[in-house]
Amino acid sequence: MSLSEDDVREHVRGVCFKKGPPGLVGAETEWLVVDRGRPGEQVPLGRLRGPLTRRPLPGGSKVTFEPGGQLELSSRALRGAEAVCAALTADLAEVHRRVRGIELLGAGVDPVRPARMQLDELRYRCMSGYFGDLTMMCSTASVQVCLDIGTAGQAARRWRLAHRLGPVLIAAFANSPVWCGRRTGWRSTRQAVWARLDPARTTAPVGDDPEEAWARYALDAPLMLMRGESWIVGPGMTFREWMRTGEPTLDDFAYHLTTLFPPVRPQGWLELRMIDALPEPYWRVPVAVASALVDLVPDAAEAAAEPVAGLWTRAARDGLRDPALAKAALACFEAACAALAGPLKDLAEQYADRYVARGLCPADDIEEYAWTR
Numbered sequence: 001m002s003l004s005e006d007d008v009r010e011h012v013r014g015v016c017f018k019k020g021p022p023g024l025v026g027a028e029t030e031w032l033v034v035d036r037g038r039p040g041e042q043v044p045l046g047r048l049r050g051p052l053t054r055r056p057l058p059g060g061s062k063v064t065f066e067p068g069g070q071l072e073l074s075s076r077a078l079r080g081a082e083a084v085c086a087a088l089t090a091d092l093a094e095v096h097r098r099v100r101g102i103e104l105l106g107a108g109v110d111p112v113r114p115a116r117m118q119l120d121e122l123r124y125r126c127m128s129g130y131f132g133d134l135t136m137m138c139s140t141a142s143v144q145v146c147l148d149i150g151t152a153g154q155a156a157r158r159w160r161l162a163h164r165l166g167p168v169l170i171a172a173f174a175n176s177p178v179w180c181g182r183r184t185g186w187r188s189t190r191q192a193v194w195a196r197l198d199p200a201r202t203t204a205p206v207g208d209d210p211e212e213a214w215a216r217y218a219l220d221a222p223l224m225l226m227r228g229e230s231w232i233v234g235p236g237m238t239f240r241e242w243m244r245t246g247e248p249t250l251d252d253f254a255y256h257l258t259t260l261f262p263p264v265r266p267q268g269w270l271e272l273r274m275i276d277a278l279p280e281p282y283w284r285v286p287v288a289v290a291s292a293l294v295d296l297v298p299d300a301a302e303a304a305a306e307p308v309a310g311l312w313t314r315a316a317r318d319g320l321r322d323p324a325l326a327k328a329a330l331a332c333f334e335a336a337c338a339a340l341a342g343p344l345k346d347l348a349e350q351y352a353d354r355y356v357a358r359g360l361c362p363a364d365d366i367e368e369y370a371w372t373r
Contacts, residue, residue, distance in 0.1 A: 002246040005219070008253055012215045016257070018268040019152050022295055024077040026146035026269070027084050027287045029092075030277050031071045031104040043102060045069050045118050051098040058094055059087030067127075068138025069118040071095070071104065077146070077269070081288040082344055089284075106283055108176025108190030108276030110139040126225045127259075129233045136197050140190045141277035143173070145290040147270045159210035161298055162264045164305040165290065166204070166274050167315035168332055171325040172356055173286050174316065175276040177363040187319035187363035190276050194261065195312065198222075201260045204312070214266055219243075224259040227252070263312070270294075274312075278362065285351045288344040292336040304331035319361040326359040 033043045045065055052063045052071075061073040073091055075084045092104070115134035117124065128134055150158045174187035186192045194202050201221045207213030219240040226232040226242075235242075239256050242248050263274040275286045293301035308315075308328045320326040333352040340348055355361055 003243055003248050003250055003253065005215075005240075005243070007250060008219065008243075009211065009215050011250060011253060012211050012218070012266075015254075015268060016214060016266040017149050017155055017211050019149055019155060022148035022150045022154065022158070023079060024148050024269075025079075025081050025084050025287070025291045025295075026075050026077045027088060028072055028074040028142075028144040028146070028271075029088060029283055030066060030141035030143070031073075032107060032110050032141050032277070033069060033071050034103040034105050036101050036103055039103075040112060042069055042113060042116055042118065048099055048102075052095060057091040059090040061088060061091040065119065066137065066141075067117050067119045067121075067124045068110075068115060068134070070138075070141050081284075081291045081340075082342065085284045085287055085344065106141070106175070106277045106279035108140060108142065108174070108188055109135075109179050109193065110141075111176075111178035112181055113139070114180065115139045122231060123225075126231055126233045130224045131197060133197070135193050139179075140176075140193060142190065142273060143275045143277055143283050143286050145272040145275065145287050147272070147291060147294050149266065149269060156208065156210055157298070158270065158294060159264070159266070160208065161294055161302055161305070162270050162272060163204055164309045165293060165301060165332070166263045166272070167308050167311040167325060168305050168328050169272065169286060169290060170274050170276075170312065170315035171319045171322065172289075172329040172333070172361055173275050173278060174319040175278055175362040186317050187321075187361055188276050188316040191274060191312070191316035195316070202262060204263050210266065217262070218253070218257055218260060221256070221260055223256065227255065276362075281347060282351055282362070284344060285348050288340055288348050289333065289336040292339045293332055296339040297335045300335035301332055304328050304335065319363055320356065320359045321364075323359075326356075329356050 035043050060076045064072045075088050078084050115138035117138055149155050170188055170191050176189040177183050177187055179189045205213040205217035220238050222238055223235050226235050265271040272290055305328055308324050314322050315325055320329055333356045337345055337348050
């Protein structure tokens, strides 16, 4: 039976936008792995995979690796940012106990080492052939914050708010000004790399109805690959055009969704993908601030972020040197900090004092990464 657009929209409605009362938070922290003794060389995955996957981490994080060898720790969905950060903190400490002599570098893009593929999997070979550039796959890292879709009455607003906050979060946490040993002119080189890679699959969907916007975005995105006995890379059609042949299945559509990388991706939850990786202790701040803004103070967040909605490029290039983004970020941090409590509140206020209140982000105070000397 041929796959119809109604089938696609039903999948989007029931799976991508799975409704329910909000309250759970998750985070995925990606890290560039560096050998302290040989900082300019790649750390072989074999050195990491065995010690880190042989038995579970104490906080329950899932361990995966990006194609260039970046380490990703994905937390469980937990009640609130405090629980998420505590679990990830325990698991990061365990990583250092199990693998000696490494540094986990929190930066949005590898500042020195060239991109090199370490995972020889068919999917990644196809991706590298499609994009023709390994930078995104092998040299970037992020902090991804995962939030509930919300109830049917909340979903559209939470989707809209996550997108409105996107430029603010990029600018406030930009941390990738150096790539291949040189400054690029961007505070978030990572965001610049992603945005220009393939705009049909890496920029934000358009439309106020989230389910319709995501279905249309997915249907009109070019196929990265077709799976079969032999995989076809870049077949030169959109998923919608492929459907007209009567060949794709719902499983093909679900897989196609995994090849789309917009700043906010609905996966049964909202995955905020636009934040550069950050070092200790500040990787916790976007988890705390983003969840507080969407879950605890949405009215204040919406009012603060509305004037800078859509300023993705300015946010990546200028960070908080842009006056409008600086004003929006300060208002967002003030609202989030007022809603937070305990150590995360203290850390977010410390971050705000060091960066946001001064119109700065981590990219502005990087002169040279200590480990590259």
